[in-house]
Amino acid sequence: MTTQAQLDDRYGRTRSPRRRIVGWSIVGVLALGAIGFLGWTTVSNSLNAVTATDTGYTVVDDRTVTSTFQITAPTGRPVACALEARDEEHGTVGWRVVEYPASEDHTRAFTEEIPTLSLATTGFVNACWVP
Incomplete structure (x- = not known):
């Protein structure tokens, strides 16, 4: 077997x-x-990581918001950021993309105006990236 x-x-x-x-x-x-x-x-x-920290905003009038923020980005690389303004119902009422030239500073602070369609209650950085 x-x-x-x-x-x-x-x-x-x-x-x-x-x-x-x-x-x-x-x-x-x-x-x-x-x-x-x-x-x-x-x-x-x-x-290529870019971080943004909102430090404040000001509602100028019913057509403008200023956003103050800091970005930490790679040195020697340009950076682009998308700024957003929202109303009290959390709807987007303003949007702007700003581009910054390359810099040798690792961290930089900016204040930018965001045009709005109606009265906004906040302005902030939505995202930043290296283009």
């Missing part, structure tokens, strides 16, 4: 140590590649 081990040996269904080593080597290379890719994307995204 034949056993399962004899059948596996006869028809080549046993795993050889070499095949196991090759399989784990492929898995290891793929894992290292994935870790390297994720590491590179993390570093490259943080090199």
Whole structure:
């Protein structure tokens, strides 16, 4: 009578140590590649990161709001920011994109006017980025 081990040996269904080593080597290379890719994307995204901090706003009249803010950006790179004004129902009543030239200062402060369609209750920085 034949056993399962004899059948596996006869028809080549046993795993050889070499095949196991090759399989784990492929898995290891793929894992290292994935870790390297994720590491590179993390570093490259943080090199171009821009943060904005709102420091105040003033409602000038029913057609204008001024927003005061600071940006922290990479030195030597231009920066663009989207400014937004909203009314008391949280609807957008004004929008403006401003671009700043490259600077050697890491952190800079600005005050910008945002034109509005009606009376706004707030003005703030929606987003900033390196173009």
